[in-house]
Amino acid sequence: MKRIVELVVDLQNKIYNTIFLKQMDTTIIKVKILNDNTIVDLTSQTIDIIFTKPNSTLIQQLASNIDIPNGIATIPLLEECVRQSGKAKMEIEVKNTNSEVISSFYIPVQIEQTSKAAVSPENTENYFEEFSKAIDDFVEESSQMLEDISSAEATRVTNENNRISAENTRKTNETNRTNAETARVAAEKARATAEATRVTNENNRISAENTRKTNETNRTNAETVRVAAEEARVTAEQNRVTSFNQMMQNVNVQAVQQNTADIAEIKEKMKVHVYGVRRKLANNSSSTWERIEDAVGLVANAKKGSTAVQNSFDNLYPWSDIISYNYDVKSQRITAYYGEPTFKFDGSNGEVLTRIPEFWYKRTRDDTYEYVYIADGKKEGYIKSEQFSVGRYTMSGSNSRVYSKSGVAPLVSDTITNFRTYARNLGDGFGQLDWHYFLFQILYLVEYADYNAQDKLGKGVISKEWTGSFNGVNSGGCDSLGMKSGTLNDDGQHSMIYRGIEDIYGALWQFADGINIKDYKAYISQNSNDYAVDKFDGSYKALGYTNCSTTGQYQSAVGYDANNPIIDFATAVGGASNTYMTDYYWCAEGNRIALVRWSLERWLGLWLVVLGFWTVLLRYRVSLSAVAFLETSKQGCGGGQPLHKDSLN
Numbered sequence: 237m238k239r240i241v242e243l244v245v246d247l248q249n250k251i252y253n254t255i256f257l258k259q260m261d262t263t264i265i266k267v268k269i270l271n272d273n274t275i276v277d278l279t280s281q282t283i284d285i286i287f288t289k290p291n292s293t294l295i296q297q298l299a300s301n302i303d304i305p306n307g308i309a310t311i312p313l314l315e316e317c318v319r320q321s322g323k324a325k326m327e328i329e330v331k332n333t334n335s336e337v338i339s340s341f342y343i344p345v346q347i348e349q350t351s352k353a354a355v356s357p358e359n360t361e362n363y364f365e366e367f368s369k370a371i372d373d374f375v376e377e378s379s380q381m382l383e384d385i386s387s388a389e390a391t392r393v394t395n396e397n398n399r400i401s402a403e404n405t406r407k408t409n410e411t412n413r414t415n416a417e418t419a420r421v422a423a424e425k426a427r428a429t430a431e432a433t434r435v436t437n438e439n440n441r442i443s444a445e446n447t448r449k450t451n452e453t454n455r456t457n458a459e460t461v462r463v464a465a466e467e468a469r470v471t472a473e474q475n476r477v478t479s480f481n482q483m484m485q486n487v488n489v490q491a492v493q494q495n496t497a498d499i500a501e502i503k504e505k506m507k508v509h510v511y512g513v514r515r516k517l518a519n520n521s522s523s524t525w526e527r528i529e530d531a532v533g534l535v536a537n538a539k540k541g542s543t544a545v546q547n548s549f550d551n552l553y554p555w556s557d558i559i560s561y562n563y564d565v566k567s568q569r570i571t572a573y574y575g576e577p578t579f580k581f582d583g584s585n586g587e588v589l590t591r592i593p594e595f596w597y598k599r600t601r602d603d604t605y606e607y608v609y610i611a612d613g614k615k616e617g618y619i620k621s622e623q624f625s626v627g628r629y630t631m632s633g634s635n636s637r638v639y640s641k642s643g644v645a646p647l648v649s650d651t652i653t654n655f656r657t658y659a660r661n662l663g664d665g666f667g668q669l670d671w672h673y674f675l676f677q678i679l680y681l682v683e684y685a686d687y688n689a690q691d692k693l694g695k696g697v698i699s700k701e702w703t704g705s706f707n708g709v710n711s712g713g714c715d716s717l718g719m720k721s722g723t724l725n726d727d728g729q730h731s732m733i734y735r736g737i738e739d740i741y742g743a744l745w746q747f748a749d750g751i752n753i754k755d756y757k758a759y760i761s762q763n764s765n766d767y768a769v770d771k772f773d774g775s776y777k778a779l780g781y782t783n784c785s786t787t788g789q790y791q792s793a794v795g796y797d798a799n800n801p802i803i804d805f806a807t808a809v810g811g812a813s814n815t816y817m818t819d820y821y822w823c824a825e826g827n828r829i830a831l832v833r834w835s836l837e838r839w840l841g842l843w844l845v846v847l848g849f850w851t852v853l854l855r856y857r858v859s860l861s862a863v864a865f866l867e868t869s870k871q872g873c874g875g876g877q878p879l880h881k882d883s884l885n
Contacts, residue, residue: 237258237261237262238261238262238263238264239257239258239261239262239263239264240263240264240266241255241257241263241264241265241266242266242268243255243265243266243267243268243343244267244268244270245267245268245269245270245328245341245343246270246271246272246273247269247270247271247272247276247330247339247341248271248272249341249568250341250342251664252341252342252343252344253344254343254344254345254346255343255344255345255346256345256346256348257313257318257345257346257347257348258318258347258348258350259318259319259320259321259347259348259349259350260315260318260319260350261318261350262312262315263312263313263317263318264310264311264312264313265285265310265311265312265313265326266308266309266310266311267283267308267309267311267328268306268307268308269283269307269308269309269330270307273567273569275305275306275307276307276330277304277307278302278304278307278309278330279304280332280333281302281330281331281332281333281338282298282299282330282331282335283298283299283302283309283311283328283329283330283331284296284297284298284299284328284329284331285297285299285311285313285326285327285328285329286326286327286329287313287314287317287324287325287326287345288324288325288326288327289316289317289319289320289324290320290321290322290323290324290347291320291322295314295316295317297311297313297314298311299311300312318347320347321347321348321349321350322346322347323344323345323346323347324345324346324347325342325343325344325345326342326343326345327340327341327342328340328341328343508611508612508613508614508615509530509552509553509611509612509613510529510530510609510610510611510615511529511530511531511534511552511609511610511611511612511682512527512528512529512530512531512607512608512609512610512682513525513526513527513528513531513607513608513681513682513685514526514528514605514606514607514608515605515606516604516605517601517603517604517605517606518604521792521811521815521816522815523686523687523688523814523815523816523817523818524685524686524687525608525681525685525686525687526685527685528607529609531682531685534548534549534552535547535548536548536549536683536684536685536692538684538692538693538694538720538721538722538723539717539720539721539722539723540694540722540723540726541723541724541725541726542724545722547683547720547721549683552612553593553595553612554592554593554594554595554610554612554679555679555683555735557591557593558590558591558592558593558719558735558736559573559574559575559590559591559719559736560573560574560579560588560589560590560591560628560719560736561573561574561579561588561589561590561591562578562579562580562585562586562587562588562589563586563587563589563625564585564586564587565586565587565662565663568663570586571585571586572585572586574718574719574736575718581641581642581643581712581715582641582642582643582712583639583640583641583642587627587639587640587641587662588627588628588629588640588641588642589625589626589627589628589640590625590626590627590628590735590736590737591623591624591625592621592623592624592625592626592675592679593623594620594621594622594623595610595611595612595620595621596610596611596612596613596614596615596618596619596620596621597609597610597611597618597619597621597675597678597802598611598617598618598619598801599678599796599801599802600798600801601796606796608678608681608682609682610678610679610682619801621675624672626669626672626737627640628640628736628737628738629641629642629646629711629712629738629739630646630647630708630711630738630739630743630744630746631646631647631655631658631659632644632645632646632647632711633647634647635650635654635658637661638658638659638661638662641711642711642712642715643710643711643712644710644711644712645707645708645709645710645711646707646708646711646743646744648707648708648744649707652668652747652749652769652829653768653769655668655747656668656749656767667749667764667767668747668749668767669746669747669748669749670748670749670750670751670764670767671748671749671750671751671760671762671800671803673748674802674803674804675802676734676737676740677802677804678802679735680693680734687816687817687818687819688814688818689734689741689818690741690818691814691818693721693722693723693732693733693734694722694723694726694730694732695723695726695727695728695732695742696723696728696731696732696739696741696742696743697709697728697729697730697731697739697742697743698728698742699727699728699729707744708743708744709730709731709739709743711731711738711739712738713730713731713738714731714732714733714738717733719735719736720733721733721734721735731743745831746831747829747830747831748829748830748831749764749767750762750763750764750767751803751829751830752769752770752771752772752776752827752828752829753783753823753827753828753829753830754772754826754827754828755825755826756782756783756784756785756823756825757778757779757782757783758778758779758783758803758805758830759771759772759776759777759778759779760776760777760779760800760803761774761775761776761777762775763775769827769829770827777799777800779795779797779800779803779805780795780796780797780798780799781795781796781797781807782795782807783795783805783806783807783823784805784806784807784808784809784821784823785823785825786809786823787821787822787823787824788820788821788822789809789810789811789820789821790809790810790811790812790813790815790816790817790818790819790820790821791806791808791809791811791816791817791819791820791821792808792809792810792811792815792816792817793806793807793808793816794806794807794817795807806821806823809821
């Protein structure tokens, strides 16, 4: 059976999915080679395939045909490549005219078994006997033929040697005559050349003398002009000095001050800015924090309805560079950013994700205060948060394919393990939202300086009528807010949004992956490949404090671990909806997992935590290393700031 396998590879991507071949099939590989989604010019290039069989035998082939305009190389695989079933691999090499490898990439191959390979020729034993006899007959006939050829060849060689000897004698005589004639002709030419050289040299001498006379005349004239020009220059310089001195006497003091202010402004933009908040640890039931460092004097407001509000952080990095975008899972490319004409909320132009740019943070405590800082550039003692993306909406779809798009109901009621699988099925870098949730907490906290997120951003979906079950609300309720935070209707029945992340609290439970609880002790893993329930070793590390064991009350204090400073589970309860953390806390002994969000009460907010085992909904997270950007310096809704201060260096 003839099988044609068409591949599209990009020199910027070194990882490809497994292709499946059939054992003993006639296989033709057609490879379209791109570089950053652009067809590679294959002029004067060669394409090799190094095929590693399941038994580790190597077979190397050249492309039989290269379609230069379309960047396609055609390589018919040798039958030997697919003779054996099992796992194999192809290494495709692109070489220049010097046979130097300019790029290569590996493609995994699975060769499926076929019964064709098990069929053996009939009468194998007789076949080899007849073949052996034919070989013997051929050898005997060839030996006789070689003897006859050798005898004839000896006679021919003798005659040829005699002819060559006579011809050499003739050539020697002719060479001697030619050499004598050549010597005579050369002597005559040398005499004629010498005479011609003498005549040319004399003519050149006469011409050089005439040129010297002309140049001397020109030099004299030029010197006269130069002297006149120098006198004019001296006069002009004297006038310039006089004018400059007069100008300096009339310098405007205000202009000097303006230049000084401009320099100060440039220095201010170049420095790393630190935005911080602090809160007393003892005898402080208020939910508010005190602004410190560069956050002093800043204001933060969220939209509620159509009322315009002021928010200083819209123009400050990293908040200014948080932005939603469309992402095509199949091509692994960003197709549009929010604000561009082709951007769509409904999923027609790809998944709707929100990017959180890299930033630097620190959370610490002393005897009096707890501090939270966010810096817009690299700073000693701060932790760098790498860029990552999350679904703008909670996930919709089914277990066969999940989506982040507007106008659909969320996917609910499944296990954390299954939700993790659904997210990972979207491709490399995708996974379930995990400890990154706590980064949203500190971004919000530094911006709004208050634990009470419901008061600042909106209640969220908390008062929908309970009829025995509740499966959330359709996504997209905050699309018209774009990248602004807030809600269109703060009645407790409509969605809220924080910086492009809709319903970050409210509506339904949501898993926080990579967090396991054992008898009120939290274990955290930051290795997404290691996520599993009931795991308390390996990459899972215990926090330096024990969670509160009292359940069903408002939090009044949270823990602190210097190794995981942003993960702050409740260590005490006794607060209220408008004091301390302003959010509820549930727990139970034994092995548990972490959940955030919920609805139907005012118990929820960004610090709502449940350590339990319920089925919930899914929001996925994407590692930005798996996302190909349209442009790496894309600005967010606020603009005016670079991605980070290192880019200024």
